[in-house]
Amino acid sequence: MALIDNGLEILCPEQCWDRLRRSSVGRVAVTIGALPAIFPVNFTVVGGQILFLTGEGTKLRAALDRTVVAFQVDDFDEATASGWSVMAVGLAEEVATPGELDGLQPLVLRPFAGGDRSHVVKITPEFVSGRRIA
């Protein structure tokens, strides 16, 4: 039987990771100059880590420098008032060592947007949580 939290079905970690792996666009919450901000990114999951690209000199890149961030994916359908949401919280840091970069090269990490996005950021989730409209 599924656990219910205020009308929402709680997803187990396995269900959360499954949804993270099947999503391609997520959102990162960071703090910039004491103000909260949310950035959409397209991403991929590799070995329990969330990977995405940022550009040189962007606000997002600066904000992600070894900070704990929230990362979120969801999918809602207005017509049926249904959907789900998954959040992962963990340390964000740039992938800096050549060894790590080599391992990531075969991965599909194509940002939707053009422009310079050559810095690989990884988030290592400490926990994941998810809810589904029951």
Added chain:
Amino acid sequence: MALIDNGLEILCPEQCWDRLRRSSVGRVAVTIGALPAIFPVNFTVVGGQILFLTGEGTKLRAALDRTVVAFQVDDFDEATASGWSVMAVGLAEEVATPGELDGLQPLVLRPFAGGDRSHVVKITPEFVSGRRIA
């Protein structure tokens, strides 16, 4: 001519508000116990304010107590690698006075999820910003 920021077209405030008004699900970024968190909510825009419901005793309700939050909506299409994102940053507070609540009663504020969601929260954006994949 549209302004371009690292491959993304910058949306003007009017375009941002237009997209906010046409969206029904957004995400709020808050800090809970020193950790960032992102919650999806369904919402409505009335007179330059973003309104949504929370439940009694929820983490989200506590985190929204007169705090500056980021609110975000987006729409991306994986097949065409296109989409846009809009963010509004401002003070969140509960709508507490009977006069204010009366004015909101005719509004459509139906949360997708069941459960107790009887507290109206309003965000008064100090600024909005948006990007579109050019």
